[in-house]
Amino acid sequence: MAKIPPPLWLLAEVTHSCPLQCPYCSNPLQLVPKKDELDTEGWLKVLHQARKMGAAQLGFSGGEPLVRKDLEVLIAEARKLGYYSNLITSGVGMDAARVEKFRELGLDHIQVSFQADDATLNDYLAGTHAFQHKLDMARAVKASGYPMVLCFVIHRQNTDRVAQMLDLAAELQADYVELATTQFEGWALANRDHLLPTLEQVREAERVAHHYQEKLKGKMKIYYVVPDYYENRPKACVAGWGKVFLAVAPDGLVLPCHSARSLPNLELHNVRDHDLAWIWYESKAFNYFRGEDWMKEPCRTCDEREKDFGGCHCQAFKLTGDPTNADPTCAKSPHHHLIEQAIDTTRLNPNSSKPLLFRKRQNNSNLS
């Protein structure tokens, strides 16, 4: 096999705690309890080891990273080590003074996520009153000299409001807006009957996004990607297993992709027991889907395999029972009918009778 490249991207999921309860959350259903989280020393060790290996981009995410009281310590160390650090947040847990502090400590970028463009829908989806505070925080971020980067996670319940979301972003003078399509993992998968948009919705959202991209060219950059369910081809998950991306879960488990915990027979390791470099280069888990030896048909002989590497293994496992199958969002997959069925269900039955499952620890047990 070719030489293994070093990781460039470290995602530090510092906690699974979150004051919000978004039903589209891609965190695993079994959230890591607070008592099992790495302590400050543990995270500092992760930052040092990954930087030494070559990671340059660092994302603080979760859960809600602002819940960690030691986030300031981690940010300062990240700057010292030469990371470009990104804070991926709901905005709940900071105020203008904390933003200012982050800036002083050398945090490079803050992305604030919104559930919708208006208070009612936003707060319904978040399961808490957060909208007004988010507006304030988006402004505070910009006021302290950062670019304003907003993220709207879109799905069936809010995708008809993409125009209003972009109007709001323009009014706030956002620099970048990401219209992130829900990835059906974790809580989002459990809620798929409520969240998967219809084909008409997807096409309309695409049209609106393109219209605004033209209209606001040079002022606001808008990212919109069609959901993989409607693309007939999978996404190149984490740009290839064990190639550039490395995630560390709240409890120190090291993951090749942030939902890898759900895969069977994958012996994952913890930074408490092993060096990151060993885990990245030597561990079986990280080598499992490296290269192409693991592939079966149709991927094995497909001329697009260098483009998407067979897609998302977690999605393949969740939907087909075997992670070495082609991602079923691919039209060439023999399991593609599973995707078509989900799409049909959405079209024929847009109001699911199942209750919407909000993401909170008590709800773990309501499943299965």
Added chain:
Amino acid sequence: MSVDFKAVPRLAGGYRFQWEEAQQNHVLLYPEGMVQLSDTAAAVLSLCDGKRTVEAIVAQLEEDYETEGLDEDVTQFLMEAEAQGWVKYG
């Protein structure tokens, strides 16, 4: 688009230029992204400090590389860098 020799280029907000030991390359880092830079690109960007004019950057590079007539290369790159949003003026 053209480049004014008296203008003063600087890195756009949110961008960071640095040497990456593991990649043996200069890179430009920005929100959730990174580009590897060619040696020429790195040489020009390292001088986009918000103080030097384009003219001064050309002169500095010509001195460093002991050559002449780099204005074409530099303005070419700066136009591209501006189009990419890496560099701003004033």
